[in-house]
Amino acid sequence: MRGRSDVLETAILGLLASSPMHGYELRKRLNLMLGSFRALSYGSLYPCLRGLVERDWIVGAEAEGAVERALASKRARIVYQLTADGKEHLQQLLSSSGPAAWEDESFDVRFALFAQTDAETRLRILEGRRSRLTERLDTVVQSLARTRERMDEYTLELQRHGVEQVEREVRWLDELIDNERGSGRARRTRGDRPAVSTTHAAGDPAPAHNTEKERG
Amino acid sequence: MRGRSDVLETAILGLLASSPMHGYELRKRLNLMLGSFRALSYGSLYPCLRGLVERDWIVGAEAEGAVERALASKRARIVYQLTADGKEHLQQLLSSSGPAAWEDESFDVRFALFAQTDAETRLRILEGRRSRLTERLDTVVQSLARTRERMDEYTLELQRHGVEQVEREVRWLDELIDNERGSGRARRTRGDRPAVSTTHAAGDPAPAHNTEKERG
């Protein structure tokens, strides 16, 4: 069984759900989707597509024998689309909001495909992601408190900056959660939300980011 | 030739330069160092250490036959330290400020080891990193301008947030560059620096982040 990875598979299925596409196009869209900051190579894309076909989640368009010509290397574009099974599987992937969905890449993909899920799932994932991040912050801030005196200024500055970026991510999630709770209507424009308390600059007393916002 | 990776090797050599250490401790320090947000496994650490020994850049302390006992699995801790060759090689690694040093992980490691280099090298690396990031921003903002109307609100929001994080990184670098130019003394405390112009919110006209600050 070759070339499996939940995140890539989810991404592909999610994109194909919006509109059928061939591999080359898929790759461009994929690169745009994932924060745009990574490049995905054909070396992982095409094997993954094949795997999806084997499991009957997608099919390559047989229209005018495109597949056959392509395999015989008289290159015609193969347009892939979801099967019924594929749609079902995608829905399952998108609504599974377990720990696997909180991780960086998985979360990004899930988020980019939010339009294809319901509000509850979105909220669950956002909150899970949030607690995943604050968990991280706690670990870092703690170990930082224990070892900061042994670190030189640059290492320390790197830590501080890292923490700040994650805190920023948490505030972003808070805005999104607010909007999602406000259920679509009366959506806020960014910026009019009072800044969250997270600005303790990696200090020793460390307000111990509460891992869960009280759930409404 | 097994287990090679510039970034891991640099990190290990850099840490050992401060003080000799055994693998277990090294791993903890390593995890702290790299933005703290990644875990490094023994499965990559120990093979890498062996590789470094083979190339005579580090030695395991022979004090009271520690190595022999360890290999005979009567586990004694092996304390590694840099050789003269190792120190030389490390200096070479740290002062090479080419494109390889601008990438995310490489940069983080280089930065964490800044205390072991001179001011010019630090400046070169910071500026290289900066131009690497603005380059990325340009690419993203451009392709965003071309495809934004085809994206749903979530995908768009993900893009926007990604761009914002990178812009923040650029401002951080600007502060560091300023400080570095101020050559150590009169170091600013963060915050009293006028915010940089980067707040164009991924729009179409896109002020085209100039890839190089004029070098003074």
Next chain:
DNA sequence: GTTTTCATGTAACCCGTTACATGATTCA
């Protein structure tokens, strides 16, 4: 006395990239 943490290491696997091979179509 048993659990945790310290401590070293290997083998199997995973998921990705690079470099290559191949060729059609579009545009200057």
Next chain:
DNA sequence: TGAATCATGTAACGGGTTACATGAAAAC
């Protein structure tokens, strides 16, 4: 007509993780 881009694919390699094996010392 020649370069760029579209388009599909594979083989070799790379650099990491997980899970395992092994055992000492410390903490409770």
